[in-house]
Amino acid sequence: MATIYQVADLAGVSLATVSRVMNGNVKVSDKSRAKVQSAMKELGYQPNIIAQSLASNRTNRVGVLVSELSGPFFSYMLAVVESALREEGKHAIITAGHSDVAKEQEGIEFLFGCRCDALILHIDAVSDEYLLKLKERKVPFSLINHRIDDIADCCFTVDNEQGGYLAAKAVIDMGHTKIAYISGPEFKEDARMRLEGHKRALEEAGLTFNEALHYRGNYNEDGGKAGFDELSEQRFSALICANDEMATGAMYSARKHGLDLPHDLSIVGYDDQVFARYTYPTLTTIKNPIAEMGSMAAKWVLKEVYNINTAEIIHNTFEPKLIIRNSIEENI
Amino acid sequence: MATIYQVADLAGVSLATVSRVMNGNVKVSDKSRAKVQSAMKELGYQPNIIAQSLASNRTNRVGVLVSELSGPFFSYMLAVVESALREEGKHAIITAGHSDVAKEQEGIEFLFGCRCDALILHIDAVSDEYLLKLKERKVPFSLINHRIDDIADCCFTVDNEQGGYLAAKAVIDMGHTKIAYISGPEFKEDARMRLEGHKRALEEAGLTFNEALHYRGNYNEDGGKAGFDELSEQRFSALICANDEMATGAMYSARKHGLDLPHDLSIVGYDDQVFARYTYPTLTTIKNPIAEMGSMAAKWVLKEVYNINTAEIIHNTFEPKLIIRNSIEENI
DNA sequence: AACATGAATGAAAGCGCTTTCATTGTTTGT
């Protein structure tokens, strides 16, 4: 592996000059530049990025922490983030936090240990105080799906309240008035917001939120099953679930109870997971623009940390979208 | 950020000694060790891994290339690989090859550029010659889902032929004799092997493979749709698809054609994607042990490159498994 | 008591770059 010395030798210049042409910043005469470039080519020179990092105190690493690496949800975001970073020669170091305080902190420390220039964090569990304290450690980071008012400019969130609203509104617009709801775990911010939005839609339509038609689920399929089982003692013509997994669980239970879907019961999910297109009936759901958020977070890092400006304007809030499929029907 | 000098100062020893206690290899007296450790704690010292890398010519980075970051399929494998590596303090640098020769090579070069100690590659497109040439570049790598005889010990593959066999056998055992097949793209090794296995099962049962009952798909949902549409001119009671996406596509088309599933047609997929549990009827499919393969590849790297031995024995071939759900029925 | 042995330690070189600062050579202004 050729080093900068050999390039300098071959080109007949000092290594300072070679370094300069690599970094393209300071003025170098065209003549020297040409000599250096041809020497580089001849030697097949590739700079040692480790040495560059050490000397420049820049690692070109960006740490990315998501709840889970597996699952279509985050992996899609990762894909977007990784390719945006790679395009600019930055390396993504990726790890998972598993929605657990200790593991998230451990993950963040791991990324710190990697000497990342910046972090992109999708956290679930860690406290705001912890994150605010992180700010003092001089490694810039951005937050996906979580907003802290004091540092709002680095937070990229989707309006989950609006998503909850849209889901409810979809069935309200179809004439449903008895609407059940299976919510996500309360410790998750998005779950709380979706429920808020749900209530707002009901209120706006002059309906009252009935706690008897509300089941607190766990975001898993079995939560949906259990939820429907418990709710089935009540009467309702539409069921909103705070995510798609629970919606499929509810579908399963509903069919067990002898319901004909979607005729007897309209169901709405949330997230627009890949499988939402494969359920039967296909699932009406809310799509969060995760890819856009990931892309924006990456751009923020690029701009803020590396001074690489994209034309695009940074914005921090994203709007969810209703995806209508076959799991809801007019209430007659 | 404290450096090794400050630790040495505070402990009253030389930096060589500090380095020694960090790396735990050479003998250090208990007294010095204690002094150094308490100095480290007092300063909150964290070694600069960049400097370590430069000095030791070890980056503790492992490059991982998969076809796609998004999608449940690879992300699951990534999750396993990442956590296995992280457990030993290694950093996974992850990137995607998008099943394209140029992009895969670019991805591999990118990982080389990161100065990875080793690579774990899930490639689709790149040629064997290219990979054999890589071997000469002194960065060890392992191959997932692709076998090259000359370097078989670093290849981790699943027996796709056996998987194809199992899929066909599942419906044969249920009395089906008219069996259609939608295959994957021929340039993909796994697609070819699955078809091989399919043929073997037919042969073993005394059935002949009928090219008229074979459609070459593209591994996507629409390929399944198109496949069924074309095949529907023939008579058959069972349809095997080379992956789950095509199976759902075929289901969709079959229902469009007025078939009652699974009564009129038994369908088998491949991969056991998450959504296979959500289709209607739920999909019988073949599960490849991707997680196990990923884990094994990580262990191989750990052992081969870092001399970290796990108790587990390295093996290179993995067996697929039939997952029976509701999309197949006895042929009457 | 004189010596060989071996364990613990430190001095210093080196990993491959970036960057500062001084130096050289070249223009420009008068």
Add this chain to the structure above:
DNA sequence: ACAAACAATGAAAGCGCTTTCATTCATGTT
């Protein structure tokens, strides 16, 4: 024609570690 200003360049220090090699010191041997 000469000083002043400036552009291009090189020498060398430094980034924070690892590792080699020489040195010191305690121990055991005869």
